Amino acid sequence: MSKRHSAKYKIDRRLGENIWGRPKSPLNARAYGPGQHGQRRKGKLSDFGLQLRAKQKLKGYYGSITEKAFLRLYAEANRRKGDTGENLIGLLESRLDAIVYRAKFVPTVFAARQFVNHGHVMVNGQRVNIPSYQVKVGDKIEVRERSKQLTVVLEANQLAERDVPDYIEVDHNKQTATYVRVPALSDVPYPVQMEPNLVIEFYSR
Numbered sequence: 031m032s033k034r035h036s037a038k039y040k041i042d043r044r045l046g047e048n049i050w051g052r053p054k055s056p057l058n059a060r061a062y063g064p065g066q067h068g069q070r071r072k073g074k075l076s077d078f079g080l081q082l083r084a085k086q087k088l089k090g091y092y093g094s095i096t097e098k099a100f101l102r103l104y105a106e107a108n109r110r111k112g113d114t115g116e117n118l119i120g121l122l123e124s125r126l127d128a129i130v131y132r133a134k135f136v137p138t139v140f141a142a143r144q145f146v147n148h149g150h151v152m153v154n155g156q157r158v159n160i161p162s163y164q165v166k167v168g169d170k171i172e173v174r175e176r177s178k179q180l181t182v183v184l185e186a187n188q189l190a191e192r193d194v195p196d197y198i199e200v201d202h203n204k205q206t207a208t209y210v211r212v213p214a215l216s217d218v219p220y221p222v223q224m225e226p227n228l229v230i231e232f233y234s235r
Contacts, residue, residue: 038140041090045083047222049091050139052191078235084228091220092122093139099162104233115226120212123197126151126171127161133200133207135173137186150177165209173205195219 041049089100107117122128130151131142143161145151151158152172153165165171173183187202194200197217199208215226
């Protein structure tokens with residue numbers, strides 16, 4: 031396993047959970063924390079510790095979004111009507127890189143960010159290379175014509191380890207996806223339990 035690979039999955043071992051549910055995760059072989067003291071007994075977490083952990087897990091799941099960007103999403107979720115936790119999940123799932131990942135155009139969240147960055151994705155016929163772009167309901171996301179036959183795309187389409195959720199309609203023959211609706215927390219196929227309510231508590235301290 032390359033250095034980069036294990037660095038990426040270190041969050042799995044740090045949190046003690048396989049957050050993307052991937053068979054490659056080193057947690058499957060070494061179910062203890064990373065580093066020299068990883069095998070020591072873990073103390074009981076304080077309330078702050080639990081909130082911080084919930085935040086790091088949610089942030090890490092979407093490809094380690096920066097703190098600044100995550101805080102901006104929280105502020106927007108808090109400003110909107112309704113449950114702030116549900117709003118936050120809706121905003122995270124509306125990110126362009128998240129939809130590219132969910133639609134199985136790429137194998138991982140990190141690949142999704144790079145795929146968008148490198149200009150392989152179009153939204154409503156326009157090229158968009160901003161991973162954090164907020165997709166609106168009804169928008170059509172498409173892999174650019176010259177990128178449709180890329181090995182990474184064709185392999186990701188066949189991935190058996192996860193399914194496309196029902197709030198995104200995908201046609202893998204044309205490599206297009208339509209964002210049908212903003213999902214609630216219960217709709218999102220997280221491999222581990224996410225606790226947006228604790229994330230909200232963390233920021234509203």
